Amino acid sequence: MKPDPSHRAVVLGEYIIENRTTVRAAAKQFGISKSTVHKDVSERLKKEDPALYRQVKDILEINKQERHIRGGLATKRKYANLAENRKHSV
Template sequence: MQEYIRKRVLEVCHYMLDTTATVRQTATVFGVSKSTIHKDMTERLPVINKQLAAQVKYVLEQNKAERHLRGGEATKKKYKEAQEN
């Protein structure tokens, strides 16, 4: 693994653990695709550090379990703003 990839993986990992950000939010912050973030966290991180990978996996699973709630809030906000205009 190239050093810049290893460095990015660890930076992304620490960011996700500190903020519990979603894959989409993290990808925006780091300027890479969601696919890259997902691959970094699920494939590359376990090779680098298994303990951190387990912690990030918990965050990813938590975000996945809550995504239907965030989607519902976004839809509610969208229609509320449409009614106001």
């Protein structure tokens, strides 16, 4: 995906809203960097489509509030998997 940045910002914004996804997940889906996605939806989208920008901003705020919880759950899974692997290897 390499359309002009303004169009790309709108497409990314719509994708984030439809899927209620993170910047990281959107970047992976479109094959571009997290920095590009963030710049597109936080700067370019604001100028291109302010209403869409506000919706995306709300989702990104929710993601920001939840990230410490997701990180904790990932750590919990990591150590549970390590413990399970140790149990099977002994």
